[in-house]
Amino acid sequence: xxxxxxxxxxxxxxxxxxxxxxxxxxxxxxxxxxxxxxxxxxxxxxxxxxxxxxxxxxxxxxxxxxxxxxxxxxxxxxxxxxxxxxxxxxxxxxxxxxxxxxxxxxxxxxxxxxxxxxxxxxxxxxxxxxxxxxxxxxxxxxxxxxxxxxxxxxxxxxxxxxxxxxxxxxxxxxxxxxxxxxxxxxxxxxxxxxxxxxxxxxxxxxxxxxxxxxxxxxxxxxxxxxxxxxxxxxxxxxxxxxxxxxxxxxxxxxxxxxxxxx
Amino acid sequence: xxxxxxxxxxxxxxxxxxxxxxxxxxxxxxxxxxxxxxxxxxxxxxxxxxxxxxxxxxxxxxxxxxxxxxxxxxxxxxxxxxxxxxxxxxxxxxxxxxxxxxxxxxxxxxxxxxxxxxxxxxxxxxxxxxxxxxxxxxxxxxxxxxxxxxxxxxxxxxxxxxxxxxxxxxxxxxxxxxxxxxxxxxxxxxxxxxxxxxxxxxxxxxxxxxxxxxxxxxxxxxxxxxxxxxxxxxxxxxxxxxxxxxxxxxxxxxxxxxxxxx
Numbered sequence: 296x297x298x299x300x301x302x303x304x305x306x307x308x309x310x311x312x313x314x315x316x317x318x319x320x321x322x323x324x325x326x327x328x329x330x331x332x333x334x335x336x337x338x339x340x341x342x343x344x345x346x347x348x349x350x351x352x353x354x355x356x357x358x359x360x361x362x363x364x365x366x367x368x369x370x371x372x373x374x375x376x377x378x379x380x381x382x383x384x385x386x387x388x389x390x391x392x393x394x395x396x397x398x399x400x401x402x403x404x405x406x407x408x409x410x411x412x413x414x415x416x417x418x419x420x421x422x423x424x425x426x427x428x429x430x431x432x433x434x435x436x437x438x439x440x441x442x443x444x445x446x447x448x449x450x451x452x453x454x455x456x457x458x459x460x461x462x463x464x465x466x467x468x469x470x471x472x473x474x475x476x477x478x479x480x481x482x483x484x485x486x487x488x489x490x491x492x493x494x495x496x497x498x499x500x501x502x503x504x505x506x507x508x509x510x511x512x513x514x515x516x517x518x519x520x521x522x523x524x525x526x527x528x529x530x531x532x533x534x535x536x537x538x539x540x541x542x543x544x545x546x547x548x549x550x551x552x553x554x555x556x557x
Numbered sequence: 558x559x560x561x562x563x564x565x566x567x568x569x570x571x572x573x574x575x576x577x578x579x580x581x582x583x584x585x586x587x588x589x590x591x592x593x594x595x596x597x598x599x600x601x602x603x604x605x606x607x608x609x610x611x612x613x614x615x616x617x618x619x620x621x622x623x624x625x626x627x628x629x630x631x632x633x634x635x636x637x638x639x640x641x642x643x644x645x646x647x648x649x650x651x652x653x654x655x656x657x658x659x660x661x662x663x664x665x666x667x668x669x670x671x672x673x674x675x676x677x678x679x680x681x682x683x684x685x686x687x688x689x690x691x692x693x694x695x696x697x698x699x700x701x702x703x704x705x706x707x708x709x710x711x712x713x714x715x716x717x718x719x720x721x722x723x724x725x726x727x728x729x730x731x732x733x734x735x736x737x738x739x740x741x742x743x744x745x746x747x748x749x750x751x752x753x754x755x756x757x758x759x760x761x762x763x764x765x766x767x768x769x770x771x772x773x774x775x776x777x778x779x780x781x782x783x784x785x786x787x788x789x790x791x792x793x794x795x796x797x798x799x800x801x802x803x804x805x806x807x808x809x810x811x812x813x814x815x816x817x818x819x
Contacts (some may be wrong), residue, residue, distance in 0.1 A: 315679030317643045364637045375626045376611035376673030380578045383780055386639035411638030412674040418576035418707055445680055450726040457719050457726075460777075463770055464712040464719075477760035507784050514780045522769050 299305060306339075306400070306433040307550045310407045310426070312417060312462055314442030318475040320344075321533035322440060323408045324351040329539040330404060339402035343393075343425070344410045345382035354408075356396045361389040383415050390424060398432035405433070426466045436549050437462050437470040438542070443487065447475050449500035453512050455528070456519055469549045471543060476532040483532070490523050491528040494520040568601075568662070568695040569812045572669045572688070574679060574724055576704030580737040582606075583795035584702060585670045586613040591801040592666060601664035605655075605687070606672045607644035616670075618658045623651040645677050652686060661696035666696070681722060688728045698811050699724050699732040700804070705749065708736050711762035714752050715774050717790070718781055731811045735804060738794040746792065753790040754783040 309326075311319045327338045342354040346364035350357075362385040368378040386393070397405060409416040416422035429435050439459040446452050461471040474491065476484070490497045494516055499511040520526055528543065531538035573581045573586075589600045608626035611618075624647040628748040630640040648655070659667060671678040678684035691697050701721040708714050721734040736753060738746070752759045756778055763774040782788055791807065793800035 314676040315638060315674065316681065344638070346636050346638040347637065366680040373631065374608050375641055376577060376606070377610065379637055379674070412577065413676055413680075414576040414643070414674060418675075418703075419578065420706060441680075444682060454723045454726050456575065457723050461716045461719050462775070464716050464766065464774065466633065467767070502727065505729070507786065511722070511780055511784050511786060512726065515777065518773055518776045518780070522773050524773060 306403055306405055307546070308397070308405045308407060308429055308433045308435040309437060310409060310422075310437045310466075310468070310545060312409050312413055312437055312470075313442075313475075314445070315412050317440045317445070318443045318533060319411075319440060320347070320350055320408050322438070322473075322475060322531065323406045325533035325536060326539055327352055327406050329536055330543065333540070336403055336544070338404040339397075339400040340405050341397055341405060341407040343386075343416065344408060345386060346379055346411050347408075350408065352406075352408075355400055355402075356393060358386055358393065361393070362386050369488065373556075377409070379412060379415060381555065382409065382421075383419060383421050387421060387424070390421075390428060394428040394432070396430065405443065417465060422466055426468055430467075434550055435466075435468050435544065437466060437468050438473050438546075439470050440473050440475050442475050443483070446487060446491075447483065447488055449497055450504050450512065452487075452497060452528070453501055453516060457515070460519070460524070471542070471545050471549070472528045474528055474530045476530050476535075476537065488530065491530065494526055559815060568665055568667055569808070570669060570691055570695045570697045571594045571808060572671060572684075572697060572699045572728075572730070573702065574671050574699055574732075575704075575737075576673055576707070577674050579702045579704045579707070580795060581702060582609070582612055582670050584700070584735075584737060585668045585791065587785075587795035588612055588801055588804065589668050591798055592805065595802070596805070598665055600666040600668050601659075601662040603659055603667060603669040605648075605678065606670060607648060608641055608673050609670075610699070612670065614668075614670075615722060617662055617664075617667075618655060620648055620798045621628065623655070624648050640683075641672070641674060641677055645672065645683050648685070649683060652683075652690060656687065656690040656694070659691065679727060684728055688730055692729075696812055697728075697730050698808065699728060699730050700735050700808075701732050702716050702735045702737050704737050705745070708749060708753075709745070711752055711759055712731075712774065714749075714759060714790070715763055715778060719777070722781075722786070733804070733807050733811070736790055736792045738792050738797075738799065750792065753792065756788055 306427045325347045339355045340352045342357045345362045364378045364382045441455045455472045459470045498513045498516040529538045529541045592600050601617045602614045604619045607624045624644045626640045626644045703717045717734045721732045723733045760775050760778040791800045791803045
């Protein structure tokens with residue numbers, strides 16, 4: 296009886312997405328350490344990047360047990376682009392096995408690091424099928440990261456919100472857009488913070504984008520705001536741990552409402 | 558005097574974007590050949606992918622004269638992800654030179670093939686700065702390609718429209734979303750064609766996406782439709798040249814209205 300109840304407890308799978316170089320791997324490591332230290336539980340770690348050279352966490356499940364992009368380059372005489380695509384194709388053949396391994400982990404939170412090049416996960420079948428299979432066992436949600444150079448103009452912040460919307464549409468999961476602070480100056484940060492937390496101010500700024508696009512952007516922000524969708528964007532730092540508590544609270548809230556946000 | 562007038566004639570720069578493996582390079586080659594054969598002018602070709610192994614066109618300007626991703630891997634002992642990012646950083650240092658070379662080409666149309674991994678262009682500074690510098694000399698617009706496996710569900714078609722919107726927002730250029738047909742079956746193609754050409758039908762289908770996301774999606778499609786934005790999505794084939802005339806007409810129309818669409 297105890298076993299039956301245990302098996303029914305679903306884990307929380309957090310898929311960390313974002314364009315190449317935005318700091319996915321560092322955030323997986325720092326968020327994991329933060330959870331361990333402040334929530335007194337050990338999260339599990341999954342690496343889904345066949346091109347990763349080093350990960351600052353010990354992966355419980357690692358796609359590189361099945362395929363390594365560098366080996367594919369040599370073996371199949373491909374360039375880096377071709378090898379990354381081919382690696383994902385190979386990984387697709389092992390997807391059931393990868394998902395089963397993650398499903399068998401006992402940690403309440405599992406942090407999933409995705410391919411360095413986001414599009415290999417988000418704009419190919421890989422991500423859609425991974426999430427679909429994973430959902431049969433556990434709750435799945437996503438974090439979509441931008442680095443600050445990608446979020447310095449009002450139109451970039453709307454782009455981040457739209458990218459989080461695309462991830463939500465394609466993968467069928469809730470997503471939180473996040474700005475990874477990096478070593479951004481205080482002054483620039485304050486301007487950004489205002490745009491990130493005030494949809495009115497963002498709509499006001501985005502109106503100034505040239506032509507029709509400004510009008511469309513303003514209306515899109517209004518819709519996202521109306522549905523309280525991607526309205527709060529936390530700024531986090533893997534270095535100073537700034538914003539990690541807020542991010543954890545948002546993750547926790549999504550899991551508690553169990554999909555009420557979608 | 559003749560020389561002065563000649564210098565003032567702007568060229569049309571078509572930047573071809575899309576996720577890894579969607580068929581950017583093939584479309585650049587086939588669209589170029591189509592233009593040559595049917596419009597009796599020779600387009601120029603630019604390759605901006607430092608990771609390209611082979612291009613089926615002869616590039617007039619090639620980023621690989623400055624940096625090759627495979628050499629960066631060896632020289633700087635990086636994995637494929639790191640090498641691609643580093644290659645783009647190196648190319649950034651040569652951007653003025655690259656832009657000047659393109660500006661000096663005499664062809665009325667220039668087709669620009671972008672990095673295999675779209676995010677290196679769209680979600681880093683590279684694309685934004687390239688377009689900004691290029692605009693000082695010539696008209697610039699974009700094509701955003703999805704392959705059919707990425708556009709088979711209604712929510713994927715909305716994702717393509719949103720991705721075209723993001724490209725428009727970040728780069729400040731008009732973009733045309735395109736579905737690259739590949740070897741798609743006739744039946745599947747007909748269903749897709751309906752969703753691609755009828756925003757009403759797409760809005761109807763997308764409503765069925767679970768929860769709030771369905772409602773948001775429906776409203777987003779209405780806004781895009783209201784502004785006649787990304788409403789027509791041509792299906793093209795690099796193999797059979799199907800749809801290339803329609804695509805060329807759309808490109809030509811955007812250049813003729815000279816930015817009236819944004």
